[in-house]
Amino acid sequence: MNVVDSSGWLEYFIDGENADFFAPVIERLEEVLVPTISLFEVFKRVLSERNKNDALEAVALMKGAQVVELDDSLALFAAELSYALRLPMADSIILATARAYDAVLWTQDAHFKGLEGVQYIERRGRST
Numbered sequence: 001m002n003v004v005d006s007s008g009w010l011e012y013f014i015d016g017e018n019a020d021f022f023a024p025v026i027e028r029l030e031e032v033l034v035p036t037i038s039l040f041e042v043f044k045r046v047l048s049e050r051n052k053n054d055a056l057e058a059v060a061l062m063k064g065a066q067v068v069e070l071d072d073s074l075a076l077f078a079a080e081l082s083y084a085l086r087l088p089m090a091d092s093i094i095l096a097t098a099r100a101y102d103a104v105l106w107t108q109d110a111h112f113k114g115l116e117g118v119q120y121i122e123r124r125g126r127s128t
Contacts, residue, residue, distance in 0.1 A: 003033050003098040005107035006041035006090070007123070013046070013058055017125035018108050025106050032065035035097040037090045039067070068097050087111055 004012075008022040025032065039059055046055040068074070074096055081099075082092035091111050098105040098117060105112060108123040 001033055001101050001103035002028075002031055003035065003094060003101075003103045003105045004038075005094055005105060005109050005112070006038045006045075007109045008106050009038065009042050009058070009062060010045055011108060013042075018121050018123065021108075021121045022106055029061075029065040033097060033101055033103055034062050034065045034067045035094050036067060036070050037093045038062065041090060068101070074100060085115070 002025045004022055004025055008018075009026070010016075011018045012022045012026050039062060042062065043055045043059050046058045070078075070093060074093070077100060078089070078092040078096035081087060081096050082089060085092070085095075087095065088111070091109065095105060095112065095115070095118075097103070103117075105115075105118045107118060108121050110120075110123070112118045113120045
């Protein structure tokens with residue numbers, strides 16, 4: 001299984017310079033887990049930069065994968081990771097989701113660089 005960080009989804013949607021890194025994973029939605037926080041982040045970003053219809057379309061594609069709700073166990077696991085790794089809340093929830101499901105996390109977010117279970121590519125070109 002795989003988890004794509006919000007930055008990866010956004011990169012894919014704008015066909016950015018790293019889109020090819022994320023495309024093979026995203027295009028196998030049956031193998032992708034989507035933390036609910038990623039729905040929030042992607043919807044908000046697309047809404048602010050485009051419009052509500054585009055934001056809804058982006059989230060509709062993401063919901064074609066398996067959406068993982070934030071429950072109490074996952075929240076506490078994320079809090080432990082946030083504390084131990086000094087990660088922001090959203091990043092810790094995304095990483096906790098990947099680890100809880102033994103999934104690979106795909107990202108271009110430097111917070112995750114060098115962490116176990118992470119496939120990282122350095123952000124290039126336009127910032128997402």
